[in-house]
Amino acid sequence: MADGTQGASSAVALKASPSAAAMARGLRGGSNPLEEWSARVKAIEARFRGWMAKQPIHIEAAATTAVGALQGGALGMLMGSLTADGGSPFPMPQTPPNANPEAMASLKQAQALAGGPLVQARNFAVMTGANAGISCVMRRIRGQEDIQGSMVAAFGSGALFSIVSGMGTPNPVANAITTGAAFAVFQGGFFMIGQKFSKPPSEDTYYSRTRSMLHQLGLEKYEKNFKKGLLNDQTLPLLTDSALRDVKIPPGPRLLILDQIKRDPELVRTK
Numbered sequence: 001m002a003d004g005t006q007g008a009s010s011a012v013a014l015k016a017s018p019s020a021a022a023m024a025r026g027l028r029g030g031s032n033p034l035e036e037w038s039a040r041v042k043a044i045e046a047r048f049r050g051w052m053a054k055q056p057i058h059i060e061a062a063a064t065t066a067v068g069a070l071q072g073g074a075l076g077m078l079m080g081s082l083t084a085d086g087g088s089p090f091p092m093p094q095t096p097p098n099a100n101p102e103a104m105a106s107l108k109q110a111q112a113l114a115g116g117p118l119v120q121a122r123n124f125a126v127m128t129g130a131n132a133g134i135s136c137v138m139r140r141i142r143g144q145e146d147i148q149g150s151m152v153a154a155f156g157s158g159a160l161f162s163i164v165s166g167m168g169t170p171n172p173v174a175n176a177i178t179t180g181a182a183f184a185v186f187q188g189g190f191f192m193i194g195q196k197f198s199k200p201p202s203e204d205t206y207y208s209r210t211r212s213m214l215h216q217l218g219l220e221k222y223e224k225n226f227k228k229g230l231l232n233d234q235t236l237p238l239l240t241d242s243a244l245r246d247v248k249i250p251p252g253p254r255l256l257i258l259d260q261i262k263r264d265p266e267l268v269r270t271k
Contacts, residue, residue: 042218043252049218050256054263057140061133068132069125076124080117123165131157143266144212150191151184158183206232213260219253236261 052060134156138149159180163172207226210233214220226232229247231239239261244254 046218061136064136065129065133069129072128073121073125076120077117080120123161126164127157127161130160147188147191151188154187155180155184209233217256217260222249225249
């Protein structure tokens with residue numbers, strides 16, 4: 001009987017203990033490991049973007065070009081593997097004897113589009129790397145991502161793709177210009193269509209600089225926090241750590257936002 005009474009009192013003491021209650025809450029409401037890993041990856045990505053934004057333009061352009069080239073090379077390798085000899089519906093054309101220059105030019109174009117994995121990896125790496133690098137430079141120079149910068153990047157990537165793929169035989173310069181112009185026209189058209197369908201509502205115009213800053217830092221998911229707290233472009237010069245804390249923005253993103261506002265006078269300009 002005494003043992004039963006002692007066990008009951010111990011259970012009551014354990015239940016009343018603050019540390020035991022905290023442990024119980026932790027066991028009942030343990031965080032999802034997948035969510036924790038996703039949050040860590042996003043935090044690392046946000047810090048990397050913030051670091052990149054502080055670097056000189058040549059460092060950011062070089063890093064962006066390298067990442068774009070790696071992505072394009074992987075895509076080209078995959079496409080080249082799918083269209084390799086024996087599995088492609090469009091077999092690699094062979095060089096005919098005594099072909100005239102026009103026929104050779106057409107042959108080069110066909111070979112550029114039906115090459116093996118290494119050829120496609122090289123072509124796509126040059127195209128996507130050039131596009132990413134030129135887009136980065138134009139965005140830093142112009143201060144925004146617009147149709148002019150997009151078309152310049154497309155022209156450069158198209159011209160380089162024409163040169164490295166050998167599509168310009170027998171007149172590589174003229175063909176590079178033509179291919180670059182075609183890329184630029186298509187890219188400009190796609191950019192305008194994208195803008196038309198993704199145009200923000202009229203009330204969002206007060207958040208244009210805020211939205212641009214958050215996207216630049218990789219913190220676009222906190223745009224809803226700004227809107228919920230009515231923190232718009234006009235309040236950017238007045239932002240403080242406590243104001244960002246009130247709208248439930250974590251410490252890391254708060255530091256990045258305040259640092260970006262301090263370094264970029266364009267964000268706090270008054271109209």
